[in-house]
Amino acid sequence: MGELQGIGVSPGRAAGPVHRLAPPPPLPPAPAVIDADAERARARDAVAAVCADLTRRADLASDATAAEVLRAQVLMAGDEMLLEAVDAAVDGGADAPHAFDAALAEHRAAFEAAGGYLAERVSDLDDIRDRLVAASLGLPMPGVPSPGHPFILVARDLAPADTAGLDPAVVLGLITEEGGPTSHTAILARTLGIPAVVRCGSILEISDGVLVSLDGSSGAVAPGISELSARAVNDAQRELLARRSASTGPGATSDGHPVALLANIGSARDLAPSVEGVGLFRTELLYLDRTEPPAFAEQVAAYQEVFAALPGRKVVVRTLDAGADKPLPFLRLADEPNPALGIRGLRVARTMPSVLDTQLSAIAAAAAATSADVWVMAPMVATAGEAAAFAASCREHGLRTAGVMIEVPAAALRAGAVLRDVDFLSIGTNDLSQYTFAADRMCGDLAELLDPWQPALISLIAACAAAGREAGKPVGVCGESAADPDFALVLVGLGITSLSMAARSIPAVREALAAHTYDECVQFAKAALAADTPTAARAAVRP
Incomplete structure (x- = not known):
């Protein structure tokens, strides 16, 4: 081969x-059910066993992101709607293993039909189904x-x-x-x-x-x-x-041009002690799978834990990035024909303004109790008006540094106008790619369109960087593309001032920058912009 x-x-x-x-254990032929109550009890015992096992794995996980993902699965496995569907299947004559199979098949079909983020979570449902079936059969999960x-x-x-x-x-x-x-x-x-x-x-x-x-x-x-x-x-x-692993210190080119290398985190557990700061603090993990939003005091405690760990250092907090394609039960948003183009990110404040108001109040309270340099940014901003309204709200809450994420091409094309009322921009290349090329970022068949080396995407990044230079305001990148050492050279040459990524990726990017001058980065950027294809753009940096 x-x-x-x-x-x-x-x-x-x-x-x-x-x-x-x-592979998971096969589902045996369906038996005749004599005692429905016994099957319901069997199903609940299986749910308890699976939830206990996933919780144990979460507690043992050394990484905060892994632990959060597993705890989200615990919530999915113990969901009351799932148990109701299992009970209905048992009432229809199914035993516990087949009831789990039928109930989760319905959930799976709904996730696939929704597309986008939910379609990507189908494998999580399949795993829960396999574990529940194995537990109800008394078999170990391979x-x-x-x-x-x-x-x-x-x-x-x-x-x-x-x-x-x-x-x-x-x-x-x-x-x-x-x-x-x-x-x-x-x-x-x-x-x-x-x-x-x-x-x-x-x-x-x-x-x-x-x-x-x-x-x-x-x-x-x-x-x-x-x-x-x-x-x-x-x-x-x-x-x-x-x-x-021996690489330390701030990011800079070989001739001393500074480039902040920041970390993307979901909670305080993701922090590495040596990071310059945080360029993307994803706050949605705090809201995950809740029927009610986290209370003000709980939010303050979670934010303060991060801020206190980074005295004097920058922490960029992204307000809640959720909505139709990242469903949170407490939002109770209506079904939409195209979730990726619907109510998500900052747009949630249109229907539930109290969620953003409480979050900004909590961030401000946590910031006031620490010495961290706290910046706040909103996701899914499309217009200069939305950016101005968000900045005003931040300042009303006592948050002095407000910015927005550039994920929508309209905002990138009008970056200069967006920057009139905000203090910085942070480009999310993952979403900016999918909206620029009309290609769902979950669709592997369209991977070539979602390549950050696509010249059209580089042009939009260049427009944002140029607007930042003209306004004298910083423009960063917090998408996955920032972790590519070669692409980082292009970003710096375009005028990007900070790069944010998983902490493990920082040493490779630091090493790449230290091996090139700023002028070399500028030449790489010009060559990438002039290329007609991603392959040609890559070759301009790494022949």
Whole structure:
């Protein structure tokens, strides 16, 4: 078999023997149900067992993001609507395992029909279904294999419970047949620092034990390599990681042009002590799967924990980024025909202004109790009017530094007008890509359109950076593209002043900047802007 191509979602290279995730236990033929009450009790025992197991895994997870993802699964498994659907299936004559299968099939169909973010969560539902069926049958849930040596894990897809507990010293890399750049597999792989490739067709045709190499940046997978080649790949990766682990200090080009290298976090548990600051504090984890919004005091405590850990350093807080495609039960938003173009981000304040008002009050109270340099920004801003209204609200709450995210092309095209009333811009390249190219970022079949090296996207970033220079205000990038060391050079050459990414990605970007002058970055940016294709743009930086 020749080289395979997938989507690289977690950078780095790895090589080793393939071992596949075992399939879940099959559902046996449906028996005749004699005692419906006993089946309902059996179902509840299974839910309790699965929730307890996922909670245990969350408590043992060393990473805050992994723990939050697992706790979200606990809420999904114990959801009252799911139990009601299971009870209805039992009343219809199903035993507990088949009732779980039927109830979750309905949820799965609804998620697939919704598309976007919910469609990407189908694999999470499948995992919960498999665990509940196994528990109700009294069977163990197959997990990650243990061949007794380091290996490359291969699967159709991976569930959070499988990915969160992976040991990077044993699982050298991940390759899945399905998934996407924003799947939990991708997010957790990046967080754990495990090279990963998703949407790699034919990967399941490779037999266990076959040596393969993978490149988590390019998405290339080479089956059937030699032991000597595998050893060389892993030795080179270890040397690279060792060198980068010793990298410290602020970001700058070789001739001293400063570039702030900031971290993306979801809570205080994600903080690394050496970071310059935080460029994206995602606050939605605090709101996840709640039927009521978190209370003011709870929000203050969560924000203050982050701020107190970064005295004197910048923390950019993104207000709640949720809505139809990132559903939060307490919002009770109406169904929409196209959630990606509906009520999300700042637009939630149109229907529930109290949510934003309470959040800004809590951020202000937490900021006042610490010495962190707190900045606040709103997601999904489309017009200069929306930006001005948000900035005014921030200042009414005593928050002195207000900005907006540039995710909508309309805002990028009018960046100068947007900057009249705000203090900074932060470009979210993930969403800006999908809206620029009319390509759902969850759709792996359109991966080439979502490539940050697309010249049209680079042009929009350049327009924002130019507006920032003219206004004398900072413009940062907090999308996944900031973690690409080569693309970081282009961003700096365009005039971007800060780059925010997962903390593990910072050393590689710091190293790339330190190897080039600012003038070289400017030349890279000009060449990328002049290119007609992503391939040509990349070649302009790394021939």
